[in-house]
Amino acid sequence: MKYSIIKSITLFLASIALLWSSFSFAGGTQYDMRVDGLACPFCAYGIEKKFTKTEGVESVDVDLQKGLVIVKTNESKTFKEDELKTIIHDSGFTMKSVTEKAR
Secondary structure: HHHHHHHHHHHHHHHHHHHHHHHHHHOOEEEEEEOOOOOOOOHHHHHHHHHHOOOEEEEEEOOOOOOEEEEEEOOOOOOOOOHHHHHHHHHOOOOEEEEEEEE
């Protein structure tokens, strides 16, 4: 009985450690872009639509008040600054700056 409890606790702790490591090392990249001209939800939708059609993009968030577009990619996708500018421009807006960071 005592062995069974120890084995259960060990298995539980190993599961927690495995789950924790998957969150800590999710991989991928986050791109924070300052974009001019974002004024309404329709603007946000246009940008989101362009990025979500791109393979490897996990999520797109648009903060209209800050003029910020946040794109998160999986570990297999990276963007060059020119690619980001093109996507934003094709959506009808101007990208002023981009910050890239690993997730």
